[in-house]
Amino acid sequence: MNVIGPWDRALLCGVLSMARPDVFGGILIRAAQGPVLSNWLRQVESFDLEASRMLMVPASVGPDRLQASLSVARSLSEGRAIYQTGLLEEAAGRVMVVNGVERIANDVAALLASGLDQANGIKAGHIAFIGVDESFDGENSIPGILAERLAFRADLHGLRANDLNGIVYSREDPRRIRASMSAVSIDEAALTTIAAACLSLGIRSMQVPIFCMHAARGLAALKSRSTVDEDDIAVACQLVLPGRAHPMPETEAPPPQHEDLSKSDPDQSSSEPGQSETDGANEAGNGLETQIIEAVTSAPIMLDGAPKKGRRQDRSGVSGRSGENVIALDRGRPDRPLKSQSGRGRIDVLATLRAASPMQAARQRASGQNGLHIRKSDLRIKRFRRRKQSSVIFIVDASGSAAMHRMAEAKGAVERLLSQCYSRRDLVSLIAFSGEEASVMLPPSRSLVRARRQISDLAGGGATPLAHALVEAYKLARAERDRGRTPFLVFLTDGRGNITLDGTADRAASHDQVSNLGRTLIKGQFPAVFFDTSRRPDPRTRRLSDDLGAQYQFLPNADGDTVSKIVRQRIGTR
Amino acid sequence: MPDIAFPFSAIVGQEALKDALLVSAIDPNLGGVLAFGDRGTGKTTMIRSLAALLPVQSVVKDCQFRCDADRPAKLCEACQGLSKEGTLKSVQETPPVIDLPLGATEDRVLGAIDLERALGRGEIVFEAGLLAAAHRGFLYVDEVNLLDDHLVDILLDAAASGVNRIEREGLSLSHAADFVLIGSGNPEEGELRPQLLDRFGVFVEVSTPRDVASRVEIIKRRQAFDEDPEGFAKSWKRKDAALRKRIVTARERRPEVVASDEILERCATLCLSLGSDGLRGELALIRTATGFAALAGKEQVETAHLRRAAPLALSHRLRKDPLDETKAIARVERAVEDVLGS
Numbered sequence: 001m002n003v004i005g006p007w008d009r010a011l012l013c014g015v016l017s018m019a020r021p022d023v024f025g026g027i028l029i030r031a032a033q034g035p036v037l038s039n040w041l042r043q044v045e046s047f048d049l050e051a052s053r054m055l056m057v058p059a060s061v062g063p064d065r066l067q068a069s070l071s072v073a074r075s076l077s078e079g080r081a082i083y084q085t086g087l088l089e090e091a092a093g094r095v096m097v098v099n100g101v102e103r104i105a106n107d108v109a110a111l112l113a114s115g116l117d118q119a120n121g122i123k124a125g126h127i128a129f130i131g132v133d134e135s136f137d138g139e140n141s142i143p144g145i146l147a148e149r150l151a152f153r154a155d156l157h158g159l160r161a162n163d164l165n166g167i168v169y170s171r172e173d174p175r176r177i178r179a180s181m182s183a184v185s186i187d188e189a190a191l192t193t194i195a196a197a198c199l200s201l202g203i204r205s206m207q208v209p210i211f212c213m214h215a216a217r218g219l220a221a222l223k224s225r226s227t228v229d230e231d232d233i234a235v236a237c238q239l240v241l242p243g244r245a246h247p248m249p250e251t252e253a254p255p256p257q258h259e260d261l262s263k264s265d266p267d268q269s270s271s272e273p274g275q276s277e278t279d280g281a282n283e284a285g286n287g288l289e290t291q292i293i294e295a296v297t298s299a300p301i302m303l304d305g306a307p308k309k310g311r312r313q314d315r316s317g318v319s320g321r322s323g324e325n326v327i328a329l330d331r332g333r334p335d336r337p338l339k340s341q342s343g344r345g346r347i348d349v350l351a352t353l354r355a356a357s358p359m360q361a362a363r364q365r366a367s368g369q370n371g372l373h374i375r376k377s378d379l380r381i382k383r384f385r386r387r388k389q390s391s392v393i394f395i396v397d398a399s400g401s402a403a404m405h406r407m408a409e410a411k412g413a414v415e416r417l418l419s420q421c422y423s424r425r426d427l428v429s430l431i432a433f434s435g436e437e438a439s440v441m442l443p444p445s446r447s448l449v450r451a452r453r454q455i456s457d458l459a460g461g462g463a464t465p466l467a468h469a470l471v472e473a474y475k476l477a478r479a480e481r482d483r484g485r486t487p488f489l490v491f492l493t494d495g496r497g498n499i500t501l502d503g504t505a506d507r508a509a510s511h512d513q514v515s516n517l518g519r520t521l522i523k524g525q526f527p528a529v530f531f532d533t534s535r536r537p538d539p540r541t542r543r544l545s546d547d548l549g550a551q552y553q554f555l556p557n558a559d560g561d562t563v564s565k566i567v568r569q570r571i572g573t574r
Numbered sequence: 575m576p577d578i579a580f581p582f583s584a585i586v587g588q589e590a591l592k593d594a595l596l597v598s599a600i601d602p603n604l605g606g607v608l609a610f611g612d613r614g615t616g617k618t619t620m621i622r623s624l625a626a627l628l629p630v631q632s633v634v635k636d637c638q639f640r641c642d643a644d645r646p647a648k649l650c651e652a653c654q655g656l657s658k659e660g661t662l663k664s665v666q667e668t669p670p671v672i673d674l675p676l677g678a679t680e681d682r683v684l685g686a687i688d689l690e691r692a693l694g695r696g697e698i699v700f701e702a703g704l705l706a707a708a709h710r711g712f713l714y715v716d717e718v719n720l721l722d723d724h725l726v727d728i729l730l731d732a733a734a735s736g737v738n739r740i741e742r743e744g745l746s747l748s749h750a751a752d753f754v755l756i757g758s759g760n761p762e763e764g765e766l767r768p769q770l771l772d773r774f775g776v777f778v779e780v781s782t783p784r785d786v787a788s789r790v791e792i793i794k795r796r797q798a799f800d801e802d803p804e805g806f807a808k809s810w811k812r813k814d815a816a817l818r819k820r821i822v823t824a825r826e827r828r829p830e831v832v833a834s835d836e837i838l839e840r841c842a843t844l845c846l847s848l849g850s851d852g853l854r855g856e857l858a859l860i861r862t863a864t865g866f867a868a869l870a871g872k873e874q875v876e877t878a879h880l881r882r883a884a885p886l887a888l889s890h891r892l893r894k895d896p897l898d899e900t901k902a903i904a905r906v907e908r909a910v911e912d913v914l915g916s
């Protein structure tokens with residue numbers, strides 16, 4: 001099978017996108033700024049059949065800049081409302097590039113998605129969208145609403161300027177595809193291979209196999225063929241599927257859908273294939289399907305679809321119960337504008353103009369002067385809503401004999417908190433530690449579904465790396481604080497760490513290290529509660545809790561209900 | 575994506591969502607549809623297909639409130655003026671499907687002062703928003719679970735009352751906003767507050783088919799459609815026409831459909847056994863069942879209609895038990911079996 005290199009892959013994505021932006025939407029490409037990316041963008045620009053300049057948009061673009069909006073400066077100087085065209089309007093018939101697409105806010109992603117739908121749903125003025133994911137680890141996810149509309153995935157990481165050789169394409173290639181793609185046919189066997197490969201990769205969206213189908217036909221057209229061959233399918237899947245694989249949870253076994261498709265045949269049923277034909281196709285496609293899955297899963301992975309980090313929820317625009325918001329004048333999400341009392345804060349020009357507009361005719365008459373009349377009473381200032389959002393971090397001891405029980409109770413507590421916290425919009429995460437490491441099992445999340453899926457109550461057993469756990473907890477708490485949330489740590493352990501950060505099995509040394517770390521990293525920095533799950537209260541564990549500056553609770557059976565109640569009380573009273 | 579809509583009858587599977595949309599088309603005041611689940615299930619396609627299937631509407635030309643030219647009593651002020659002058663012109667349009675993207679401002683949704691005219695000529699004129707544009711059609715909100723709560727409140731208020739009231743910035747007016755609200759979302763990206771959940775009339779859990787044969791069929795039909803939309807639409811025309819006729823008849827029949835005391839009692843028992851809070855569940859259940867009865871051409875609501883309506887009307891109204899991992903829909907189905915028999 002034809003496995004293609006990353007540079008070829010990226011170029012083909014460009015060729016196909018330029019040929020049919022209406023069908024493919026565009027490309028999500030992982031790349032750092034630099035000569036490789038510039039080279040690729042230049043080439044893609046040279047494929048553009050409309051031969052127009054690319055429209056470069058920064059990730060920080062605001063929703064108001066995307067759509068036509070009032071141009072404040074010009075309106076003020078000319079005394080009448082003057083509108084500025086939105087970027088989506090300017091992008092019609094062009095290539096739109098968003099650098100740092102992994103950083104865009106959810107509402108911007110939604111507006112872009114809706115703009116693409118509108119532009120690509122009509123006969124002309126299509127937009128080809130290129131999202132450049134600049135993250136190195138691919139850990140940030142692109143909002144699904146935008147990602148699902150972009151057919152192609154490419155990755156330029158690790159490529160250097162002198163690696164960029166291979167097939168050279170020109171504007172003639174997309175032109176040929178556009179002219180002949182609609183005449184390319186694809187048979188049942190090919191579609192079955194595509195559908196089966198997507199299913200095996202856990203890709204649920206139906207849009208994805210449809211992208212593969214069109215891409216395979218585009219590739220056939222590129223080679224001036226009128227039917228799709230195996231190579232086209234293999235290459236198409238390598239352009240569309242990487243980064244989309246998504247393990248299906250085992251608990252959700254596919255319900256067999258015995259749907260009688262024949263009963264919903266069109267009126268003039270022409271070429272409805274028989275069941276046996278489908279089976280045959282399945283067999284023939286099997287080898288290819290396996291090869292596709294191998295090629296796709298070995299390609300560098302870029303995540304999209306389900307959010308990987310709590311970041312997305314943070315920007316989601318979901319506000320908590322209004323009584324718990326602090327209205328701030330400096331940062332946060334914009335709230336409704338406020339009538340200015342003191343003139344402090346940033347002026348909301350649009351709201352100010354709105355307030356002033358009904359009075360204009362009267363004021364112009366009164367003053368005998370044309371132009372815009374703005375009084376102090378018209379001034380509106382921007383208010384921002386700052387959320388006192390808590391981020392509860394569970395640090396759970398998954399070592400020792402009671403580990404399994406402890407994990408199960410912790411999971412129960414997490415689920416209770418999540419199911420009772422809708423209105424607060426708080427986040428919950430979980431770090432488990434055992435053996436020689438502590439790891440984040442559930443990144444900060446608001447989703448009950450994810451918590452259920454990601455927290456396994458399997459315990460690791462083995463040594464008790466409590467020091468490692470403190471370091472992980474500190475790192476996560478810092479990151480959460482940087483995101484503007486208030487971290488709250490919840491420890492569930494008997495406090496008997498027995499392995500130091502350098503991996504030495506030494507209970508006494510570990511104990512000293514833990515109390516040192518606690519005093520320097522946690523105490524006074526992050527509020528915490530310490531549930532001591534030992535069988536008998538132990539003064540040493542109590543002292544450890546004090547070193548962490550935590551509220552101490554003796555809770556030998558680690559009961560999840562009590563844990564969630566106490567945590568809720570604590571975060572509720574802050 | 576061509577201008578022609580994908581034929582509704584050619585959509586493979588998705589029976590629950592089809593049911594929810596059909597019953598909302600028959601009874602637009604049901605309170606909206608909430609569709610949660612996978613991306614890429616073709617929800618938008620399905621809504622557009624349904625709108626295209628519905629009978630065309632007579633709309634006053636250039637009226638920003640989409641006044642119904644055939645109902646003189648309900649005309650807006652401007653249209654009343656035209657009507658008196660005898661210059662009212664109407665056009666035939668398919669019901670609108672309006673997208674409300676996350677990030678749309680309140681001004682854009684509700685409507686606001688037309689700044690250009692206010693500043694230029696000192697006239698206070700209202701510029702209609704998305705709610706007016708969706709009048710007599712569908713308003714689709716993707717990622718409704720990520721929308722600001724106060725906007726969701728506004729949408730649900732308007733959807734329930736059929737009116738958009740505006741009191742701000744020197745404006746005081748209201749206009750008809752009778753639309754079917756359709757919200758969608760992915761539960762992995764955050765859940766909806768129970769208070770908001772409850773206000774949606776019906777709930778559907780959407781997922782894509784998990785068997786290769788159905789998937790291949792979906793891709794084939796999409797390909798056939800993309801190749802030749804006119805031809806494809808034509809081959810499904812008869813089926814779509816039959817369905818349109820059923821919807822039109824059902825709309826006329828629905829107000830006449832009656833629910834016996836026995837049926838009402840069963841509704842109450844069902845809701846009680848599920849502990850679903852409040853009266854809304856019961857009302858939604860009976861309305862949905864009435865819609866199904868009308869669609870089936872019956873004069874009375876039957877147990878079979880209740881059975882079909884219960885998962886749609888009740889599964890989002892159950893009290894949440896964090897330790898019960900059973901899917902809400904399965905819980906409703908179990909209760910239906912207990913109360914209505916299997």
Ligand SMILES: [Zn+2]
Pocket residue numbers: 634637638639640641649650651652653
């Ligand atoms: Zn009117």
